[in-house]
Amino acid sequence: MTSSPDQRAGDAAQHVDPEVLEDLLAMRASIDNIDATLVYLLAERFKATQRVGVLKARHQLPPADPARERNQIARLKRLAEDAQLDPEFAEKFLNFIIEEVIRHHQAISASESTPDPSRPGGPREVR
Numbered sequence: 001m002t003s004s005p006d007q008r009a010g011d012a013a014q015h016v017d018p019e020v021l022e023d024l025l026a027m028r029a030s031i032d033n034i035d036a037t038l039v040y041l042l043a044e045r046f047k048a049t050q051r052v053g054v055l056k057a058r059h060q061l062p063p064a065d066p067a068r069e070r071n072q073i074a075r076l077k078r079l080a081e082d083a084q085l086d087p088e089f090a091e092k093f094l095n096f097i098i099e100e101v102i103r104h105h106q107a108i109s110a111s112e113s114t115p116d117p118s119r120p121g122g123p124r125e126v127r
């Protein structure tokens, strides 16, 4: 799904010369591609973390693993520095995602421990 030059122009279209607008649109086309890959990457990450959530619920593991989080955040902050990305921003961004993952894991755990009426005595099925 791509955006049109009109959509990319946004509010700037009324405020800049045509040559400046052309440069801006080229830069925004690149931002569109980057944002699309971010969405795909996040979708894949959440698919992977959902599988972790099901495994944890089935084996009575807690939704959060603070030691793993600390290691992962430290690792990504080092990567961010190497990549000239603000490490504090990288930390905030990862914490934001992890918070959502933990919420999903709590929900999976709650649904795994809720009896499924179609399977008396058995755990609820989670795909």
Ligand SMILES: C=C(O[C@@H]1C=C(C(=O)O)C=C[C@H]1O)C(=O)O
Pocket: 049, 052, 063, 064, 065, 066, 068, 069, 072, 097, 098, 101, 102, 105
């Ligand atoms: C995905 C996991 O669950 C949680 C989410 C994490 C993450 O999104 O990186 C890391 C640790 C856990 O708090 C995991 O334990 O691996």
